[in-house]
Amino acid sequence: MISLTERRRYAALLGIFLALAGAAAYWRIWREKQDPHALFRRLPAENILLAYLDLGRLRHASVLAPLLRARVEPDPDYAAFVRKTGFDYQRDLDAAAICYLSDRVYILARGRFDPARLRQYALDQGGSCLGSGLERPCRIPADRPQRKISFYLMSPGVLALATAPEPDAVLQLTSTPEPGAEPLAQDVAENEPAALLWLTAAPASLDRVLGRSSFFSPNLTLFTKALANSQRAYLSLTDRAGKLELALRAMCGSEAQAGELRRLLQGLNDLISGVLRGARARNPPSEWEKVLGSAVIDQKRDTVRAAWILDQTALESLGREASR
Numbered sequence: 426m427i428s429l430t431e432r433r434r435y436a437a438l439l440g441i442f443l444a445l446a447g448a449a450a451y452w453r454i455w456r457e458k459q460d461p462h463a464l465f466r467r468l469p470a471e472n473i474l475l476a477y478l479d480l481g482r483l484r485h486a487s488v489l490a491p492l493l494r495a496r497v498e499p500d501p502d503y504a505a506f507v508r509k510t511g512f513d514y515q516r517d518l519d520a521a522a523i524c525y526l527s528d529r530v531y532i533l534a535r536g537r538f539d540p541a542r543l544r545q546y547a548l549d550q551g552g553s554c555l556g557s558g559l560e561r562p563c564r565i566p567a568d569r570p571q572r573k574i575s576f577y578l579m580s581p582g583v584l585a586l587a588t589a590p591e592p593d594a595v596l597q598l599t600s601t602p603e604p605g606a607e608p609l610a611q612d613v614a615e616n617e618p619a620a621l622l623w624l625t626a627a628p629a630s631l632d633r634v635l636g637r638s639s640f641f642s643p644n645l646t647l648f649t650k651a652l653a654n655s656q657r658a659y660l661s662l663t664d665r666a667g668k669l670e671l672a673l674r675a676m677c678g679s680e681a682q683a684g685e686l687r688r689l690l691q692g693l694n695d696l697i698s699g700v701l702r703g704a705r706a707r708n709p710p711s712e713w714e715k716v717l718g719s720a721v722i723d724q725k726r727d728t729v730r731a732a733w734i735l736d737q738t739a740l741e742s743l744g745r746e747a748s749r
Contacts, residue, residue, distance in 0.1 A: 462614070464522040464533040464583070467598045468606040474525040475606055476624040477613070480536075481519045483621050486664045488740065509549065510542045524606065529589035531598060538584050543576070559584075564592045613659060616674060623661035628652035628675070647697070648673070651689045654682060655729070669735040677727045687724040690731055694720045712739040 468475065483489060507513045518536040540559035547554055552565030552574075559578035567574045567588055575595040576586040587595040613623050628649065652658050655675040663670045673690075677683040698717040719734040 462607050462610045464520065464535065465606040465610040466601055467533060467579075467585075468522060468524040468531055469526070469602040470604040470606045470609060472524050472526055472606070472626075473630040474523075474624060474626045475609055476523045476525075476622070477610065477620075478521045478523075478622045479519075479620070480514065480521065482619075482664075484515070486621055488664045488667055488669050488737070489621075506546070510546045511539050512543070522606075522610075529587060529594060531595075532586040533579070533598065534584045534586070535582055536584070537582070538578060540578055543584075547576075562593050562595050613661065617659070617661040617663060617672065620661040620663050623659060625657065625659045628655050628658045647693055648690065651686065651693055654678075655686060665734070667737065669740060671733045671735065673729075673731040675729045677729065680724075680727050683724050683727045683729050686729045687722055690729065691720075691722045694722065694731075712742045715739065 464477075465475075512518075514536075517538070518534055520535045522533045524531040538559075544554050544559055544563055547563035547565045550565045552563055554563040555561035559576070562575045562577040564573055564575045569588075571590055572588055573590070573592045573594070574586065574588050575591075575593055576584060577595055579585045579598065585595050585598045587598070609625055613620060613625070617623060652675055655677045658673065658675040661672045661674075663672065675683075675686060677686055694717055698714055701714050701717070716733050716735055716739055720731060722729070722731040724730075
C-alpha cells in the first residue's frame with residue numbers, strides 16, 4: 426500500500442510534469458507568434474504562387490491611410506460571415522500565408538478566432554464538423570464544382586484552411602513538406618525585411634496567374650510576360666517614409682539574360698508611360714504617369730531590380746476610385 430508521503434511525492438512529480446508540459450506548449454505557441462517564417466514550414470516550395478500579407482503592419486502603415494479611409498461597401502456574403510462568426514480580417518487577422526497549387530489553395534492565418542462560432546457557421550452553411558470544436562476539421566461546400574473547403578485550428582492562434590477536391594485536404598498541413606516554402610520566406614526577409622505584403626513565383630506561373638485574373642491590369646501582365654525567362658521573381662509593397670514602394674526582384678540564369686530583362690523592363694515602362702500620356706501631352710502628367718516616371722530599374726550581376734513609388738496623392742486617387 427502506498428504511504429501518504431509517497432502519494433504526496435507522486436502528486437508533486439505529476440504537478441511538475443504538467444507544469445513543464447504547459448510551459449513547453451506555451452513556449453511553442455509564443456515562438457510561432459514571434460517567428461514570421463513559422464507559417465511557411467507547412468507549405469510546399471513547389472507551388473504556382475506563394476503570397477504573404479502582414480496585416481499587423483498594414484493596419485499601422487500611415488501611408489495606407491487614404492485607402493483605409495475609403496468607404497467601400499462590403500460584399501453581402503462577407504458581411505454575413507462577419508455577423509455570424511464575429512471574425513473581421515481588418516481587426517482580427519494579423520498575418521496570412523497563401524499557397525496556390527494547380528488544383529488547390531492552402532492558407533495559414535494567424536490571428537484571433539472564435540472556434541465555436543466558426544464551427545457553427547460551417548454547420549449553418551450545410552457543412553459538417555468532425556469534432557465538437559475546431560481541433561478537428563470542418564468542411565463546407567465551395568463555390569467551384571468538385572471543390573471542398575476544410576479548416577481547423579492548428580494552434581490557438583493559427584487557422585489552417587484548404588480549398589481542394591478532397592474534403593479533408595487541410596489535414597495535409599499537419600505534416601512538414603519536403604522541400605518546404607520557408608527558404609522562400611527567408612529570402613524575402615533578407616532582401617525586403619519591411620515588406621507589408623509580397624508574392625513570389627516562377628515567372629511562367631506568375632504570368633499565368635496574373636493573366637487569368639481580371640483584377641490585374643493588362644499593363645501589369647506585360648511586365649510578367651517580360652519576366653518569362655527569369656528563374657524566380659518577387660513582388661513586394663513597402664512603406665518608405667510615407668510613400669508606398671512597389672518593388673520587383675528577378676533572378677536570371679546569367680548576366681546576359683539579366684541585361685536583356687533590364688532593357689526590356691525599361692522599354693515597357695517608357696512605352697506604357699507614353700501611351701498614358703497620349704493626347705494629354707499638353708496637360709500636367711497624371712498620377713500614374715508620375716508613378717511610372719518614378720521607376721528605378723537596375724541590374725547587379727544576374728539579378729534585376731525595379732521599383733516604383735506611389736505618393737500620398739496617388740494613394741488618395743486610388744482611395745477615391747475604391748469608394749465609387
